[in-house]
Amino acid sequence: MSSKQMWLANASLLAVALAPAPAFAAGTQAGTTITNSVTVDYAVGGVAQNQVTASNSFTVDRKVVLTVAELGTGTTTVSPGQSSAVTSFTVTNSSNATLDFALSAVNRAGGLAAHGGSDSFDVSNLRIYRDTNANGVFDSASDTQITYLDQLSADATVTVFVVADVPLGRSTNDVAGVRLSATAHDGSTAGTQGSVLVQTAGADTAGMDTVFADSSANGNTASDGIGFAEDDYTILAANVSATKLSRVVRDPVNGTVNPKNIPGSVVEYCINVSNASGGATATNVVVTDVLPAETTYDSTFGIKVGGTVTSGVCNADGAGAGAFNAGTVSGTITSLPASESRTVLFRATIN
Incomplete structure (x- = not known):
């Protein structure tokens, strides 16, 4: 091997030994063996002698x-x-x-x-x-x-x-x-x-x-x-409460002038559902009311759902319609935002 060939071979070995490991933010991959090699050239009496080599290896820790x-x-x-x-x-x-x-x-x-x-x-x-x-x-x-x-x-x-x-x-x-x-x-x-x-x-x-x-x-x-x-x-919860109001609308003796709760009188029931401030909107609020046995449901007036209350009096302004089945009045308030109230309103006759 010529001196040039020997130099190229040594250079190739050195390039392999010093080739970089894959780059990671934390440094060289754990388990990688890092080898460092050295060569020493010298002469005696003007004559080049065989190279002396040494190497050191260690393992990259994790x-x-x-x-x-x-x-x-x-x-x-x-x-x-x-x-x-x-x-x-x-x-x-x-x-x-x-x-x-x-x-x-x-x-x-x-x-x-x-x-x-x-x-x-x-x-x-x-x-x-x-x-x-x-x-x-x-x-x-x-x-x-x-x-x-x-x-x-x-x-x-x-x-x-x-x-x-x-x-x-x-x-x-x-x-x-x-x-x-x-x-x-x-x-x-x-x-x-x-x-x-x-x-x-x-x-x-x-x-x-x-x-x-x-x-x-x-x-x-x-x-x-x-x-x-x-x-x-x-x-984020809804704080829902309900109150139930009633008022006599008319009776068979006095009509609508100072009516009393006597048999044959028409009584209006108002269920007022409120959602306190600071909470979530309540949805699909289902109101269910079992009618007392001493009363008869007034189908002519019907069931008005989603109405309002003014000064403690329920308004007959509900836009939705409820249902009466097997002695039970029901109505669904689709959405009840915080700080608001909605009603379910219906009437019954005292037996």
Whole structure:
């Protein structure tokens, strides 16, 4: 081999040895072997001697950095009794290795919630879904329910949904906080959750060590291989109440002049349904009234639904129509906004 050929061969070997590993934000991929080689050329008596070479190799250790973050900046407004209410998070693997992440969703244990107010109730049936189609919106038909993230690549971020059911009987501004936690696991095997990672103690070893480098931001514990974030559900409820009024319209003796409640008198019933201020609009408000056995329904007057009240007196201005069946009056108020009232009005004759 000529000296030129030898030089080219050495240059090629050096280029291979120094070729860069794939670039990651956290640095060189864990498990990569980095080799550094040196050659020494010398002469004796003016005659070139055989080269002396030496090399050194070490394995890049695994630096574990993960971040769990709330997706969005506000609370999730929910109704009492709502099912599958959604909060959204991201899990980011900033490590220099592909990892699995065990996921856990729990109710927050009291105190201030993520967006203000005190955590005052718990949601139920907590479950976790991966945003399978990566559209940022929970799709129950296509997103996958999971307990861990399988082989999340270095520098990769995925969206995760925490889905829960809201109990009945809660009031406006009640708050339920939830926490999503992710714990770093070995990610070397696809389809199977790897073992939980343990930070390497003591001095550097010849193999691939593990170093936890996650931060203490947002209340997390630094360097424990676990990340969490919190979000909350805030109740927006309707505060519906009802009063029932009656007045005698006419009687068979006095007519409409100072009528009394005697047999044969016509009595007008008004059911006034109100929704207090500061809450949600109540919808599909169904009013059901079983007529007393001592009365007979007045089919001529009918049932007027959705009317108003003026100075405590019900107006016969309801635009909707109710129904009478098997001794029961019913009517549906389609929408009842906060701070408003609507009525169901009908008449009966005293037997």
